[in-house]
Amino acid sequence: MNAIEDLLGAALPDLPEAAIGQLAALGRTRHFDPDDRLFTMDEPAETFHVVRSGLVAVEVEGPSGGPATIETVGPGDVVGVSWLLPPHRWVFSARAIETTETVAFDAALVLDRCGRDPTLGYQVHRWFAGVIHRRLMAARLRVLDLYGARP
């Protein structure tokens, strides 16, 4: 297995090795310096990333004031889920906080491959369902304000 296959193998443990290889063939290693943008909100969601090293901030930019960081994403985790569903535009921006290396996937190619291979499609969607579930839980807990003041 190469490094990209290792990364995907950890994320998709139930996927056969051959399918991992097929998916890995769609990934390309990308390097980002601190403050480089991985993608920008409202732009077409054409590429998603799996972080190999470094740290990425997911940000929202509102009409009043600078960007606020919603969360950070570290090694082994996914940056970008908006490519999965229409309108296929980024809801948030992503920026490297430190020197970062990712594996970038062409979303259209992955969707096409998933459409032609239901087993692969199921596993990829299951993978992203897990990512979305984890982030939804984290968002709910943060709404609870876990660090609220106490004496």
Place this chain on the structure above:
Amino acid sequence: MVPARYRVADRTDESADTVTLTLEPIDRPIPTPGPGQFSMLWAFGVGEAPISLSAIDGTRLGHTVRAVGPVSRALASAPVGATIGVRGPFGRGWCPPGDDAGPAVVVAGGLGLAPLRPLIAALVAARPRRSVRLAIGARRPEDLLHRGDLRRLVDEPGVSVDLTVDVADRGWRGRVGLVTDLLDASTVSGTEPMAYVCGPELMMWFTARRLLDLGLAPERIQVSLERNMHCAIGWCGHCQLGPSFVCLDGPVYDWAEAEPLLAVRGR
């Protein structure tokens, strides 16, 4: 029950509403506390409040106080030279790992770092027998306490420090997310660690569940519960939680003890 008089020898502003007071005895000192125990601090003319020890240095005591009520506001605003009453030490503190134990994992949320601080000092002093992993969360970067300690610990061999905050602007170059996100399979790999968790109850609840999911036994997870301690000697019952008096039996419990107590409260 009679407080000993202590003088505020130093004060360090930790954040907008939180200060660490260093107290030294004016006359007789209280017995030497252990990590995780607490004192009852008197703001004379205002009232008394339970405050955990954030530093123990001979007879000098450190207490980190967040100004949220009349007593804690009076304590937090006490100037250097002011006199404060101290009763204690009270309660059962952290149970440190034995000499043959594996690594220690310390998880702190918000003000919860303060009661863990003496324990962290003891764990760090016990290296290289064991590694120490700190996972610390706060609402905002400016709410992180004891930043000088954290800066020093980052450079210590055998100690790892991971910080995360809930909310940050672009000036923050660290992680944003839940403190539980700092815990992964590597946290419990190898020799089973001992975990020490302190923070708001919800944070401890979800942290303990995360550690259990990662395979840690409930007996190896210690948490510090906060309740409304008044007498601190088990007479008044204000801090009773199920069959337990937090001032006597706690504030530190292992998770096998704490989980049913918290469930009782939730009914």
